[in-house]
Amino acid sequence: MKTPRKIRHEFVEFIPKDREAGVLYVSIPYATAVHDCFCGCGTKVVTPISPVGWQLTFDGESVSLAPSVGNWSFACRSHYFIRKDRVDWAGDMSDEAIAKGRTRDKAAREGHFGAPVSPPVPPKPPEPEIAKPKPRGFWSWLTGRR
Ligand SMILES: [Zn+2]
Numbered sequence: 001m002k003t004p005r006k007i008r009h010e011f012v013e014f015i016p017k018d019r020e021a022g023v024l025y026v027s028i029p030y031a032t033a034v035h036d037c038f039c040g041c042g043t044k045v046v047t048p049i050s051p052v053g054w055q056l057t058f059d060g061e062s063v064s065l066a067p068s069v070g071n072w073s074f075a076c077r078s079h080y081f082i083r084k085d086r087v088d089w090a091g092d093m094s095d096e097a098i099a100k101g102r103t104r105d106k107a108a109r110e111g112h113f114g115a116p117v118s119p120p121v122p123p124k125p126p127e128p129e130i131a132k133p134k135p136r137g138f139w140s141w142l143t144g145r146r
Pocket of ligand 1: 038040
């Protein structure tokens with residue numbers, strides 16, 4: 001499960017309730033990206049796109065998200081980068097080092113540094129407004145002006 005995983009992006013206005021696994025849904029109007037955790041656990045991950053949240057890069061073919069997605073609060077505690085429609089597991093770079101560090105320094109690290117560094121916990125985005133006021137017809141537009 002630690003090999004980079006190919007995903008897909010989809011630009012949408014509203015994030016669908018029934019999401020496909022392996023798809024990063026991007027809503028430009030709501031400046032939000034949502035996906036189901038790419039480790040496969042399916043937990044909904046909301047990444048608000050903002051100067052202090054995540055930055056989305058679209059190169060015309062694929063999307064990237066920065067910084068990495070760290071799902072520390074989930075059971076899976078997965079941590080990965082989304083780069084060019086691909087999931088790079090953050091552990092890949094130094095699996096051994098992490099494993100070593102974990103056994104050796106676990107207690108010390110927890111004591112001294114507390115929680116691992118992770119992006120801000122994404123706040124829940126505002127619910128998209130589904131019902132929009134009906135556009136006025138041509139006639140009422142003509143006659144509706146007092
Ligand atoms: Zn997960």
